[in-house]
Amino acid sequence: AKLIANPGCYPTGIILALYPAIREGMIETEGIHISAASGVTGAGKKPKAHLHHPELDQNFYPYRIGNHQHTPEILSVLRRATGTAVSATFVPHLLPLQRGILSTIFCKRSKDISLEAIWKQYNSIYQNEPFIRLYPLGEQPTLQAVRESNYVDISIHEDKKNGALILVSAVDNLMKGAAGQAVQNMNLIMGYPEGMGLLNQHR
Numbered sequence: 001a002k003l004i005a006n007p008g009c010y011p012t013g014i015i016l017a018l019y020p021a022i023r024e025g026m027i028e029t030e031g032i033h034i035s036a037a038s039g040v041t042g043a044g045k046k047p048k049a050h051l052h053h054p055e056l057d058q059n060f061y062p063y064r065i066g067n068h069q070h071t072p073e074i075l076s077v078l079r080r081a082t083g084t085a086v087s088a089t090f091v092p093h094l095l096p097l098q099r100g101i102l103s104t105i106f107c108k109r110s111k112d113i114s115l116e117a118i119w120k121q122y123n124s125i126y127q128n129e130p131f132i133r134l135y136p137l138g139e140q141p142t143l144q145a146v147r148e149s150n151y152v153d154i155s156i157h158e159d160k161k162n163g164a165l166i167l168v169s170a171v172d173n174l175m176k177g178a179a180g181q182a183v184q185n186m187n188l189i190m191g192y193p194e195g196m197g198l199l200n201q202h203r
Contacts, residue, residue, distance in 0.1 A: 004185045009177025010036055010070045010092060013103045015077050016132060016152050017169035020125045023081045026118055027107040027165055032088035034074075036103035037095045039143075042173045062093045099174050100143035105167040115158045118165065122156060130195045131176065131184065141170035148172060150180035150198045 021027045043051055071090050078086040119137055126132040133153045141153035157166040171177050180198055187196050
């Protein structure tokens with residue numbers, strides 16, 4: 001492609017966390033619940049009263065509940081991955097931090113498959129992706145781990161009481177969610193190594 005629309009910051013972390021599970025039919029395509037929290041840079045540079053430091057500091061709240069502009073993008077890509085309609089509830093939150101997005105996604109397993117088997121499937125799909133880091137079972141991402149990097153950190157968990165699958169992802173909204181991902185796409189368009197200028201961070 002010579003013309004690419006850079007993916008949104010919320011959709012990047014959410015879609016990549018869900019993609020293997022939904023593509024392989026490991027989760028139901030309905031009843032997906034997404035709770036994500038973003039640093040204040042996700043709201044842009046325009047001054048607004050609720051983004052003023054005295055209002056935001058020591059505060060935490062949801063916004064655009066049920067009508068966030070990135071929801072159609074998330075559903076569209078997931079629909080293409082699975083070939084059927086996907087239903088998800090997305091609630092974003094604002095963190096009193098500069099940058100970063102942490103997403104927690106709750107899903108219902110569609111078949112009897114162990115967490116270990118799900119992890120192996122994720123690993124087989126993402127093991128050669130330079131900017132996706134799949135955490136070992138029992139560990140989970142933090143925003144500090146992805147700060148100022150182009151990485152997407154993903155972990156998978158389960159609620160053994162009800163069999164739910166819980167996915168967690170972390171991205172830097174200004175890098176993988178924006179500029180870094182744009183450079184990555186440019187590298188692909190130009191035929192450069194995908195990680196050129198970007199592979200300078202580590203967990």
